[in-house]
Amino acid sequence: MLLATEPFADLARxxxxxxxxxxxxxxxxxxxxxxxxxxxxxxxxxDAVDNLLMALEA
Numbered sequence: 263m264l265l266a267t268e269p270f271a272d273l274a275r276x277x278x279x280x281x282x283x284x285x286x287x288x289x290x291x292x293x294x295x296x297x298x299x300x301x302x303x304x305x306x307x308x309d310a311v312d313n314l315l316m317a318l319e320a
Contacts, residue, residue: 263317265310267293287317 264286266274271290278286291310295303 263314264288265291265314267291267295269293287320289313289317 264274264278266288268290270293271288274288278284278288289310290313291306292298295306298306
């Protein structure tokens with residue numbers, strides 16, 4: 263399982279392929295995390311957990 267912010271999603275996928283893990287699942291969260299208010303990051307984290315659970319079930 264990979265977790266990346268939006269600008270780094272393509273890099274995360276490419277790295278997974280390069281490391282021999284082309285089917286690695288990826289969860290993407292908004293960017294940036296730094297400097298974003300705590301309530302917003304908490305909401306993003308809630309969404310990420312839901313997306314992570316869906317990716318694990320796939």
